Amino acid sequence: MTAYYFWWIVGIGLIAVEMLAPGFFLMWIGFAALAMGVVMWFVPTLGPVPQVLLFTALALASCVVWWRIMRKKTDEPDAASKLNRRGEQLIGGRYVLETAIENGRGKARVGDSLWLVEGPDLPVGASVEVTGAHGATLVVRAA
Secondary structure (H helix, E strand, C coil), X not given: CCHHHHHHHHHHHHHHHHHHCCCXXXXXXXXXXXXXXXXXXXCXXXXXXXXXXXXXXXXXXXXHHHHHHHHHHHHCCCHHHHCCCHHHHCCCCEEEEEEEEECCEEEEEECCEEXXXXXXXXXXXXXXXXXXXXXXXXXXXXX
16 A cells, blocks of 8 residues: 555544544644645655654644644634623613713613713713613713
8 A cells, every 4th residue: 555545534533433423633733744745745755754753743733733823723712702791791881871970870872771870970961971881770981
């Protein structure tokens, strides 16, 4: 059997095992084995030691690429992380005060509802920006 067939069989086998027991790292090592098959197609005289070294390098490189892609995806906050925390969804929004903020508390209109707000004393009709949330109370500052 020629060497490139061996690497293609190993690659397909690793990807198949990944489908049976998902973990995502075997798939990338399988891709490295498939790439080794392509290399062996073009360089059939490559010895066994250089093949193993090249496969190891390709496997490590593919796993690093996978890790970087997944890290970027997990670092990005998704919309579901604030699904039941409406106050946090409003951070950065600008709204108009319906009642004056007196002694640090007032109400602002958000859509068709009124929300309790905390912040510096401001008159009715003032524009405020939400900077945080404590439960159902929005923390605001003058906008």
